[in-house]
Amino acid sequence: MKCINMASNENPYGPSPRAVHAMQSVLTDCNFYPDNDSLELQRKLARLHGVQPEQVMVGAGLTAVLDIIARALLSHDLNAITSERSFIVYPTATRAAGGRLIEVPMRDDGYDLDAIAAATDRNTRIVFLANPNNPTGSMVPAAEVDRFLQKIPEHVLVVLDEAYYEFAQYFARLRGIEYSHSIDYVRQNRNVVILRTFSKAHGLAGVRIGYALGPPQLISRVAEMRPTFSVSLPAQSAASAAIDDEAHIRESVTRNAEQSELLTRSVSEMGYRVLSTWANFIYCEVKEDADRVAQRLRNEGVHILPLEKWGAPTAIRVTVGRPEQNEVFLSAFKKAMEPAVAS
Ligand SMILES: Cc1ncc(COP(=O)(O)O)c(C=O)c1O
Incomplete structure (x- = not known):
């Protein structure tokens, strides 16, 4: 069955017809390697979010981006922190990088940000925060993330995983709540990385493309760990067209x-x-x-x-x-x- x-x-509902068309129109160029830095898309995303191109790194889906961030920042003796019952790739990416993952118990079926802040120590390098969280679907509002960031020491990078951003933003408007102003943190060069993907609202899970936004020094350090040519030409073209199909x-x-x-x-x-x-x-x-x-x-x-x-x-x-x-x-x-x- x-x-x-x-x-x-x-x-x-499938991908945008404009993304499908964009992929079809580059298929005959697939004898060439793709642009390693996805430059056109990187610039377009920078314009879209009002940040510098050096603050954007395109990767082969967030799963790959998470892996690269973990490898860039973790090693044995170092740890990352997240909530229990969160995205399954945080443990695997942390382990693959040789680090230790601390999973903090949940509060009210969502992230307990106070307990996470209290769990950071001098060996912590990353906090992974899925917002909304997978699998609970819970969300931490913008004001709570603001308060949380104030409690996090400078040596800890907060990875704000907003894979479901578009859905959450729409719900937030319906429900009269401010969900996220995470792009402000990037504009202020805070020690925060925002993750967004084309796999969900854009319907492009099969081509593997997503991106990170963060401070330029960190983005360039993380980008060095990317496997070469990992984001295909059809993926870059599809993502660019999908952005335009509001x-x-x-x-x-x-x-x-x-x-x-x-x-x-x-x-x-x-x-x-x-x-x-x-x-x-x-x-x-x-x-x-x-x-x-x-x-x-x-x-x-x-x-x-x-x-x-x-x-x-x-x-x-x-x-x-x-x-x-x-x-x-x-x-x-x-x-x-x-x-x-x-x-
Ligand atoms: C919270 C979260 N982050 C990231 C991802 C992975 O996204 P991608 O398809 O870009 O690897 C998912 C996928 O389910 C997710 O739930």
């Missing part, structure tokens, strides 16, 4: 907001706790072994993520799909949970 994949937080981004975030609300309401009405999401997925407590629930959902043709590996054995993460996919999920979920409801 072909399953609907609601486990990877991809954009179910209508596509708007449609992705508005549909996501509508559909996440529908999923949240429907699953809550079935009696399960769903966290308020700021991203393109929902986190849900299923009150029983989530692996078993995932298996039953797979039998119904839907693939979701059980969260035992994240220390949440009775929780699942479900990517918000297209309306028809969400309908399939909801009826599969209802069926899969029937024995639990009856018992």
Whole structure:
């Protein structure tokens, strides 16, 4: 049976047609190596964010960028800090760089920034903050990040991972909350790196492209660790075209907001706790072994993520799909949970 994949937080509406066209139009130039510095895109991103080109580093997706940052700053004896139940690449990137990852317990299903600040020591080099967080979908508002940064010592780089920025920004406008003014930190040359990706709202997860914004000295130090020619020509062209397709981004975030609300309401009405999401997925407590629930959902043709590996054995993460996919999920979920409801 072909399953609907609601486990990877991809954009179910596809890439922008302008990005597809841009990729098609460079395919015949693929006998050449790509521009190693993605210069055109780097300049365009600098203009978009009102920063200098030297403050922008393009990489082959944030997964690769995180790995490069960890390798540039960590080694044995040094540590990085994040929250428990956060993005799975922070432990792997830290370990691959030979460093130690300290995972601070959560507070109220989100990052406990006071506890993270208190956990920093003289061997700490990085704090990873996923905002919104994956897999809980929680968000730390701008004012709290401001306060947090004041408590962080100068020798610690704060990596603000805003992979779900566009979704969170849209929710924030709807909910009347200030989500992020992280670009100000970059303009002020603070010891902060902002991460953004084209994998989510732009629908380009398959071509692997994302970027970091930060202080020029740090960006050039980190850029030295990049594998050569890692960002392909189609990826650079697609990203550049995707930035210009504001209508596509708007449609992705508005549909996501509508559909996440529908999923949240429907699953809550079935009696399960769903966290308020700021991203393109929902986190849900299923009150029983989530692996078993995932298996039953797979039998119904839907693939979701059980969260035992994240220390949440009775929780699942479900990517918000297209309306028809969400309908399939909801009826599969209802069926899969029937024995639990009856018992
Ligand atoms: C918080 C967070 N950061 C980064 C990424 C990875 O993004 P990319 O596709 O650019 O590697 C993800 C992907 O799920 C994510 O959830």
